[in-house]
Amino acid sequence: MTREDIIKLPKVELHCHLDGSLSREFVEKRLGRQVGKEELSVSDDCTSLAEYLEKFDLPGQCLRDEEGLEEAGYDVLRSMKQENVIYSEIRFAPPSFRDR
Numbered sequence: 265m266t267r268e269d270i271i272k273l274p275k276v277e278l279h280c281h282l283d284g285s286l287s288r289e290f291v292e293k294r295l296g297r298q299v300g301k302e303e304l305s306v307s308d309d310c311t312s313l314a315e316y317l318e319k320f321d322l323p324g325q326c327l328r329d330e331e332g333l334e335e336a337g338y339d340v341l342r343s344m345k346q347e348n349v350i351y352s353e354i355r356f357a358p359p360s361f362r363d364r
């Protein structure tokens with residue numbers, strides 16, 4: 265089975281966080297600057313939940329207004345379509361996106 269075969273298989277995403285599923289392109293567009301991969305994801309040897317959760321801060325900054333939320337929804341659904349996700353439960357915690 266090839267990678268392409270796997271991508272074509274229908275999938276179900278039962279636990280997905282909106283802020284943790286945004287594309288780097290979306291975050292860059294919303295922030296108006298380039299974003300390094302290390303700003304959005306931890307290294308493979310990360311063992312700290314606090315460090316992991318810090319990576320949600322930047323995407324969260326993109327979700328503080330109606331336009332950001334609407335575009336985020338489309339961004340995530342676009343990515344899911346590319347992987348043939350046919351059902352998804354996307355979680356969203358509005359209080360966590362307020363200015364800090």
Ligand SMILES: [Zn+2]
Pocket residue numbers: 279281
């Ligand atoms: Zn969760």
